[in-house]
Amino acid sequence: MPLLRAVATAVVHLSHVDNPGTFALPYPDSAQSVLDSMVLTCLLLKAEPPRSVPQLVDWCTVRTVDNWVFPIPPGVAPPGSHLVDPTTRQPTQLCYEWADSDDTGLRRTGKENMDAVAMICREENCPDVYHAFRELLIKNPVLTRRELSTLASRGTGLELLQQQIQAVYLPAPAHHMNSRIGTFTACGRCRFLLHRTLEGALVCERDACRSRGPVRHGREYGAGDSGGVFLLIRPLRQWVASPGHAEMHLAKSLESAGATVQLWPSYGSYSLHIALPDGRSWAVEIKDWASGALLGRTAALPPQDPPYDRCVWAVPRGRVRAHHSYRDEFLRHSTGAARSGPDLVSSDDLLRAVRTIVAGAGAPFAPEGLF
Numbered sequence: 024m025p026l027l028r029a030v031a032t033a034v035v036h037l038s039h040v041d042n043p044g045t046f047a048l049p050y051p052d053s054a055q056s057v058l059d060s061m062v063l064t065c066l067l068l069k070a071e072p073p074r075s076v077p078q079l080v081d082w083c084t085v086r087t088v089d090n091w092v093f094p095i096p097p098g099v100a101p102p103g104s105h106l107v108d109p110t111t112r113q114p115t116q117l118c119y120e121w122a123d124s125d126d127t128g129l130r131r132t133g134k135e136n137m138d139a140v141a142m143i144c145r146e147e148n149c150p151d152v153y154h155a156f157r158e159l160l161i162k163n164p165v166l167t168r169r170e171l172s173t174l175a176s177r178g179t180g181l182e183l184l185q186q187q188i189q190a191v192y193l194p195a196p197a198h199h200m201n202s203r204i205g206t207f208t209a210c211g212r213c214r215f216l217l218h219r220t221l222e223g224a225l226v227c228e229r230d231a232c233r234s235r236g237p238v239r240h241g242r243e244y245g246a247g248d249s250g251g252v253f254l255l256i257r258p259l260r261q262w263v264a265s266p267g268h269a270e271m272h273l274a275k276s277l278e279s280a281g282a283t284v285q286l287w288p289s290y291g292s293y294s295l296h297i298a299l300p301d302g303r304s305w306a307v308e309i310k311d312w313a314s315g316a317l318l319g320r321t322a323a324l325p326p327q328d329p330p331y332d333r334c335v336w337a338v339p340r341g342r343v344r345a346h347h348s349y350r351d352e353f354l355r356h357s358t359g360a361a362r363s364g365p366d367l368v369s370s371d372d373l374l375r376a377v378r379t380i381v382a383g384a385g386a387p388f389a390p391e392g393l394f
């Protein structure tokens with residue numbers, strides 16, 4: 024697992040090289056170190072090793088994670104998954120999960136961004152501004168320079184976070200652009216910029232959008248429109264904006280079902296606080312990870328702020344349907360105190376359980392029975 028994590032981390036770092044065409048020897052230290060480890064491992068196993076970093080990236084593109092030369096524990100990657108997307112040659116969602124699985128990588132960077140925003144809003148006693156920031160990331164992952172500069176005039180109070188906003192929206196990477204006509208196209212579902220495949224087609228980076236059918240084209244941006252196109256940084260797209268869609272949708276559904284819901288209470292202590300008519304309250308975290316095992320390794324109870332009676336982590340129904348062992352893997356890889364920590368349910372089952380309680384059917388909430 025450490026070697027797989029090191030390869031994923033190196034792939035993510037390599038994907039941030041601005042212009043791979045100018046990439047030259049020597050390789051970055053992290054990439055060379057991983058290549059050395061892979062070569063040594065292959066030689067020990069009498070397997071053909073990758074002979075260069077480009078060959079290692081090819082390996083991650085062609086071989087599924089469950090078909091590498093060295094064995095990996097069962098369940099830590101969905102069957103048939105890759106670290107590099109064969110169609111776009113970009114790191115997959117799973118690759119980012121692996122790269123961040125020791126909590127020292129991009130996810131921590133994203134958490135630091137969010138913590139800084141929460142601290143400022145808390146000090147200024149501005150929960151509405153914190154909400155406006157979360158909604159900005161979810162609803163506007165792409166902004167032109169002019170839109171960025173006029174955010175303050177929209178009456179949202181976001182001028183308080185001008186510096187933090189500029190730090191998380193960076194010029195859109197060239198690999199999203201149609202270089203022939205100089206345009207970027209947003210996803211019609213999540214509004215992230217679509218990636219271009221090697222054949223020139225467009226695909227969304229989110230597993231959730233891909234699973235919902237053919238790509239849907241959204242807004243188109245000229246590369247020079249309104250001062251240029253800016254894209255939310257990847258950690259905040261993957262760990263904040265992407266689950267944010269599900270958080271907002273589930274909050275509305277739970278309120279319609281009769282629960283009282285707070286989104287991102289206490290400056291983002293957790294995703295949702297649900298107050299039930301019988302006096303109980305739940306803390307809910309919305310997660311959308313490709314690997315239930317890696318998600319389990321991050322399992323921890325959020326702070327009791329605001330207080331709750333029990334904590335549940337909810338994942339999209341598609342995750343548990345596609346991989347029947349998803350919840351088992353989550354629980355198996357939860358460690359230490361987390362064993363008595365959050366349980367895992369699908370967001371549909373959570374909604375169904377709340378409806379049952381609100382309707383007064385009297386059925387106790389039993390996640391084990393929901394699957």
Ligand SMILES: [Zn+2]
Nearest residue numbers: 210213227232
């Ligand atoms: Zn999308």
